[in-house]
Amino acid sequence: MSELPQNTVSLLKVLGELEQQTLAEVRKLATAAQDVDGNPPLSDQTLVALGTESADDSVISLLANSGQGADSRISGIIVAIRDEGTAQWVVELVVHPDHRGSGIGRMLLNQLGEDLDLTQILTWAHGDHEAARKLAESIGLSRVRELYRMRREGTDSLEEVPLQRGLTLRTFRVGEDETAWLEANAKAFEHHPEQGSMTLNDLDARMNENWFDPSGFFLAFDQEDQLLAFHWTKIHPASADSSRPMGEVYVVGVRPEAQGLGLGRALTITGINYLLEQGVDSVLLYVDADNEAAVKLYRSLGFTLWDADIMYGPERID
Template identity: 40%
Template sequence: MEPLSSLSGRQRAAVSALAAAAEAADGVAPLNEEARLQLGREDALHWLATEGDTVVGYAQWQPTNATAQLFVHPGHRRAGHGTSLHTALVADVAEPALWAFGDLHAAQRFAASRDLVPARGLHIMERAIGDAPGRPVPDGVTLRPFTDADTDAFLAVNAAAFADHPEQGHFSADDLANRRAEDWWDPAGLILAEDAEGVVGFHWTKRHPGNTGEVYVLGVHPRGAGRGLGGILLDAGLAHLAGTGATRVILYVDAVNAPAVALYERSGFAVFHTDTLYRPATRD
């Protein structure tokens, strides 16, 4: 099984249909947003498992994030396709890390069979959106929506706020442009906090179909630490989502990011599942 540097339109459609079938069976999407965007770009490697002309399994390697994603159609599992995809992946990528979204029992068994161990947890938290008043904005700080002129300032604050984050820390102008091309993009939903020195924080919200909104990214520049801006921006974003008709909100946060988890718990969020990144077990 050879890797592909890009997918044809037919292949992209087949993988999308495959992902929809897996999500319907498992209750969790097998690909994250970045992986879905990579289906139409040339920044990743792709492997397709087939039976005849039918795509029954898929794997993707993202060099930028140094992680992989792999899944098999629910009607074609336990037939060796997952093992074949992983074998092909490790033939081209040394010791790849592999995401398991929802960390389902089947994924845990597969990881154990391939000598993979948990290395990172990503909590998905949720809460209802109420009508509680937002925390007061301190003097000298204003909140406003994003404009095109804010691109460089936004990217600089994001880079500073997530300097140690394995994915968000290298979010680029191209990444921003790709998100702005998505149907859900709304500049009013990217709320900036600005002080006398410029943009100091932001809350980027995302509206999903139905009644769900998302705390897509919330970041504060280190120079703004200790001023309560995280909570203020969180409240502003929740108010914006409520104004769009959302009644439920979700977010993703690294399990080891104790300050962020604590902020969200104080704000009424609770974990409803955790995605797990598996890595090859180290040997002494």
């Protein structure tokens, strides 16, 4: 792997949120990488963190700029976000397809090592991308988590499952349901490393995204008007290789005390049928590989394994 001459690449360190123009350039970089790799290189949580005012010491970004003067462009970024619960750093890295093979990824990782102990970080290889995998293994990290990406093809709707007596279903009401949803989400994902820690700022940031549509955010309530379960859907615009948009089972959650009522299956089907009505011809979702119950449910609804994201971290000693 050849290194670029040092005077053609400069590194910029940013603590906390990025300026809006810089964040827009990072989003374009992520889109360019996704078009080539087929996987989004930066998670929604990372993009939210980069655009949200936060403690400067909880988010570290290193930007690689290639070229000089007015011709300088962001060619890569590495982002480290400290998990509030565990204090562990979670890292994502992406290099623009036009600048790969020139040592930028290694340069960014080495520079991050000036601030963090790289042997103790967690880092994602989205789609188990070979370059990301090699970088992770080069600093002694091992596979610690596997996140399946599953996909359902076709436009055939599913037979709806009626809710049990006394339960009602409606869509999310902006300005009314935020607190109840955050509480239900925290209960449903109490042991989930990312989803269960969502805050009102996180939710607001997602609701401000162009893709957010409350008509695709389904909530199930009991007779006391307590939120028991939910299915938040998402629609991705058509890509260069597809003339139709793609749907996503973005988040499905059921409170522990409501498990066994069939709400997970019922709401998942409701959301899938809604997505099909909006004109998608495929639906994707992410699920932890070791969540056997959820994987079994999704397979029964026609989802098959597409690929997987791999998290690397310090080797576990049981």
